[in-house]
Amino acid sequence: MSTGKNTTESNTDNSEGNTIEALYRLILQRKETPQEHSYTCSLFSRGKDEILKKFGEEAVEVIIAAKGQGRQRLIEELSDLCYHALVLMADEGVSPEDISLELNKRSKGRDNPP
Numbered sequence: 839m840s841t842g843k844n845t846t847e848s849n850t851d852n853s854e855g856n857t858i859e860a861l862y863r864l865i866l867q868r869k870e871t872p873q874e875h876s877y878t879c880s881l882f883s884r885g886k887d888e889i890l891k892k893f894g895e896e897a898v899e900v901i902i903a904a905k906g907q908g909r910q911r912l913i914e915e916l917s918d919l920c921y922h923a924l925v926l927m928a929d930e931g932v933s934p935e936d937i938s939l940e941l942n943k944r945s946k947g948r949d950n951p952p
């Protein structure tokens with residue numbers, strides 16, 4: 839998956855949290871400001887059904903990769919899936935922070951059962 843850094847488009851930050859959030863912000867920018875030659879913009883312009891279709895295709899490609907195409911191929915397909923998940927999230931108004939909050943809620947529930 840290609841990355842952005844903070845609000846720029848630099849690809850030098852390997853911190854996973856920053857990478858996901860920076861890429862999400864860049865995807866949001868693409869949604870708000872259409873650009874020529876942007877795959878992300880073309881995906882938004884094709885609409886929700888196409889975004890969902892791509893997400894499903896990438897999920898299937900992850901499964902196929904995990905069934906014997908090797909670790910590097912699996913990393914590439916998981917990266918495609920993460921990117922398309924972020925596009926879906928941006929289209930639906932769900933942020934990485936929303937996901938973190940949900941995961942944190944579950945983590946607290948498990949660590950401190952009633």
Ligand SMILES: N=c1c2ncn([C@@H]3O[C@H](COP(=O)(O)OP(=O)(O)OP(=O)(O)O)[C@@H](O)[C@H]3O)c2ncn1[C@@H]1O[C@H](COP(=O)(O)O)[C@@H](O)[C@H]1O
Pocket residue numbers: 839840841842861864865868875876877878879892917918921
């Ligand atoms: N991380 C990604 C990223 N991961 C995967 N992809 C694209 O997702 C597509 C994967 O789908 P396929 O393999 O089915 O390829 P395809 O045949 O081109 O796709 P379709 O025409 O069928 O939709 C490829 O075109 C990849 O280029 C991505 N496209 C963009 N980004 C990042 O998104 C940001 C914005 O980029 P632009 O969209 O170029 O502005 C930048 O940081 C990019 O690096």
